[in-house]
Amino acid sequence: MPLGVYLLAFSLFAMGSAEFLLAGVLPEIADDLRISLSSAGALISAFAAGVVVGGPPLAVLTLRWPRRATLVATQVVFAVSVAVGLVADDYAVLLVTRFLCGLAYAGYWAVAAVTAIGLVTPDRTARASGVVVSGLSLAMVAGGPAGALLGYFTGWRGGFWGVVALTAAGAVLSLLAVPATSADAEPSVRRELRTMGRPRLWVVYAATILSTAAYMISFNYLAAFLTDVTGVPGVWVPAVLALFGVGAFIGLSVGGRIADRRPTHALMAGALGIAACSVLLAVLAGHAPAVVPLVLLLGVAGFVLNPAIYGRVFAIAADAPTLAGATTVSAFQLGISIVPALAGAAMNAGAGLTSVTWIGAGLAAAIVPTVLLDRTLSRRERD
Template sequence: MGSAEFLLAGVLPAVADDLRIPLSTAGALISAFAVGVVVGGPPLAVLTLRWPRRTTLVAAQVVFAVSIAVGLLTDSYPVLLASRLVAGLAYAGFWAVAAVTAISLVAPDRTARASGVVVSGLSLAMVGGGPAGALLSHFAGWRGGFWAVVALTAAGAVLTLVALPATGAAGRPDARRELRTMRRPQLWVVYAATLLTTAAYMISYNYLAALLTDVTDVPAVWVPAILTLFGIGAFIGLSVGGRVADGRPHLALLAGTTGIAATSVLLATLAEHAWAVVPLVLLLGVAGFVLNPALYARVFTIASAAPTLAGASTVSMFQLGISLVPALAAPALDHGAGVGVVPWIGAALAVVAVPVILLGRRPTRTPSSRSGAAPAP
């Protein structure tokens, strides 16, 4: 499902040519998906609160696959735009319960690792939805990659139905309790850290192709392979972060944030040297995704009594951080700065995130529960 987000960026010119629309208009297809994810997560978390979690996950995947298929069967831009919005909503509905379902299946001291396994799908999506999806689309047309997404999502729905135990929320679902949880200031500190750190590494990732070709002078044929290193680094970061975050979430948060800052500075200063940039792309993926399990661990600790809405809002903050990247980079680029300035912006965002993370270090005492709680760190 995440591949559908990363794939579109790689085939956007082909979409614009096929539908006979300007490239800027085609770019709204990316925004439509992002808007669906940002605004859809929290409301869908509340609306599906009384549903069995397996039912929610399967329904979200089915709606996602159908909406993508509808968009592929039309040459109408408005229909395709609407299908992307619905797909984003379904994606948000899936994430509203995915992580909390995973942590309900493991012991309380493994919650961060379990959420890291779920989020690791996104690192694989960067590989599958980016280079691999674009390669498939090169041979089968831009729709080819998306038909693969539809098929794999449908298979995922069947596997979820067959393999996942029927689980529901522990105790009686309570929307008011979920909403009261959102008033906790520490939760919003974590959300601020999520937004800042996500934007910090994604701003460099989104402009890496341009940096590699325009500044590093890497042949275009090598760009997909180098971008794949970011996905590999993300997978490594999630694996390491999940283990560290179960015991010391703030260590993982600070290590990841300082890693993003340091890697971004090195990218900016050594951008002309391929021998430095290539390993730094890998390290940026490691540093960025070390954070994710720790962020989830903090959310599920603070909101242990009502994790569904809080977890869904975390996903919205991740997506919002990604969505803000163009707006953060535009002022510098519009005023004539080269793409080499983008990693400096990422480094600045990471530096701003450090005091936010330190602000959230105060221990949180909340009752634990099998629905997603972890012992207070």
């Protein structure tokens, strides 16, 4: 992989850490700003809203910009928004800046994916996408916890100032290491919008939402699951969570290598793997020697299909890479966003923590028809 691909992953790690860091410092934010915990939680929703709602329009707005300029601009907007929210010390301002962060984050991710596949040969596009997405998985399992730990010693703002510094460094490195592209090389807005009407593309987006929700619903409640159901001592929970991240990197590496040639195999393996791991977690919930390795395997299964998803999107929407990439980001974020509602509905109905893994298994099973439909539509188009 070219150096620029790894740089894009680093920048995504820096920006993505701000998303996962917030959950670890919500009580401190609520106390400091003298707001309720639910009001502090709205900061998470504001970020998600920026990604889901604003990503595709922002992609169209910046479509004719040179890609390197767009990458740097979105990083600057992101870093400045975070900094303003920290300095203002006001909940309303913080809410607005979180929304702006979501917009910039979605715009960066979409252009980063397109830039990455432009830096490699066609037979390595899924692998390049997998490397870029690995920045997000690293943010999930390392950046967020590390930022929260920094905030423990410096106050909740400390971790976010770290995000500002890393994002600024990523912007500078992008100027130095990412090749410039001409705006003339960009597809037209009309062509991008026309390409987005292809049914196969929305089938892949459905698989994206389902797969993300399928593994994230277990991951989001894993700490409580481990301590309350499995009986793992709290001191070991971070180490078990880190195993999920190790599995994610393994899944991205394996998925990136097979997705370019056999995307259906990667998608199906991920779906069935998530379903199997989720069921086994529910059945063997009380047995730590079984649960711990299953967390690793869930990470592998969850991320083995991500390169294939990007590969399918860019194969189907080759004429609309920027808008299609932005919509993929929104689909990922939508999958993450529906998790609290699904889990909350189950628990409010009296179900225990193991219900989240059963929901994950059901969501994973629902991926299979979308994969088969994508394969059928692809064969029809070839014939």
